[in-house]
Amino acid sequence: MVVLGRIIGPHGIRGQIKVTPFTEYINGLTEYSVWWLSKDEKNWQIVHPATFSIHDNLLIVTLAEYSDRTSVSELKGLLVAVPRSQLPLLSEDGKDGYYWTDLIGISVVNVQGETLGTVAGLFETGANDVLRVRLSRSGKEELIPFVDQVIRQVDLRSRQITVDWELGY
Template sequence: MVVLGRIAGPHGIRGQIKVIPFTEYVDGLMEYPVWCLSRDEKNWQIVRPATFFIHDNLLIVTLTEYSDRTSASELKGLLVAVPRSQLPPLSKDGEDGYYWTDLIGISVVNMQGEPLGTVAGLFETGANDVLRVRLSGSSKDELIPFVDQVIRQVDLESRQITVDWELGY
């Protein structure tokens, strides 16, 4: 399974939920007719999204299996995933790549090998994508442009991104 979002909580009284997507586009999760929900990434529950709209960069979704606020509120904190086999190919030309979700939780170090933190999320600015890095030992985030001049290496196997970056740039 590939985690593509997290349920933030209920929305309204008709069983809608707020979903924080980990996809490039806010509505990217809606391309999948079946979602899998889990707290522990071991026990998965299958659900089907029925309707949605976007509000403040969140997906507001109605699941066919839930129709009231009480049952929807029990979903808060659950991860939303799809089978990796459902994802489209990374590139048309056969080059290696990665999904944003593959980068969440990876450690980030600078060129001197100093740990900066872990990837807490990514977002698009129009000009380029940006890594949101949760600083080591802190609740603060550092925003690092996801551009070739800064991102020197993405090693999914060792779960590390090397950047040409110093804190406070």
Template sequence: MGYIAAAFGVQGWVKVVADTEYADSLFDYSTWWLGRDGQWQAFELEEAGLQPKNVIAKLSGINDRDAAFALKGMTIAVPRSAMPAAEEGEYYWADLIGLEVVNLAGESLGRVDKLFETGANDVLVVRDGSIERLLPFVATVVLDVDLAAGKIKVDWGLDY
């Protein structure tokens, strides 16, 4: 969902970089799970706000700058069960990571390693060993996503 970028002020607030379509959608969740190196801890969201360039939040038990600074770099997650179902033809990035990507010729291009947003469209980062391919997540390239089968069918060559 995002990560803690820095402490904000002296009363335990943190700056957050949201990895959601709308930054303020993080406010829909009363409990955030913060994690690093596989260790996760739940924090209640006490207050939150939007700044011109940041999301800021006050989490339970974090009452001073030192405690807020200790959270820097931690990943923010929420339980999948708390998230709304994806709309038809839309996918959570977490559901796409790890899927095999196969082209029209049946050739495997690798697996989705991660995604990123360019402003124009999302991009699949597909990794096959040491080979990394960047595929735009647009209808002319991504023809079918089959979550049940764990595959994405694309119109993309091995040599692109």
């Protein structure tokens, strides 16, 4: 399974949920007619998204299996995934790009060899993508632009991104 989002809670009274997508585009999850939900990435529950809308950079979704706020409240915090086999194939060397989900949790090191932290997430600004890096020392987040001038290497095999970046830029 490839985790593509997280349910952050109910929306309204008719059983809709708010989902933070981990996809490049906010509507990326709308392409899948079946989602797998899990708290621990071991036990999966299949659901069927019925309707989608976008509100404040969140995906608002109605699931066919749920019809009221009380029942969807139990879904808060669950991960949303699809089987990797449903995603288009990318080359292993990253020349075709990367799935954001593959970057989350990998180490970020600068060109001086200092470990900055790990990728907590990514988001799109319109001009470029941005890495959210959870700093090893403080636990705070640093935002690093995902642009060629800054990102020197993405090595998915060793789970490391090398950046031309110093803390506090």
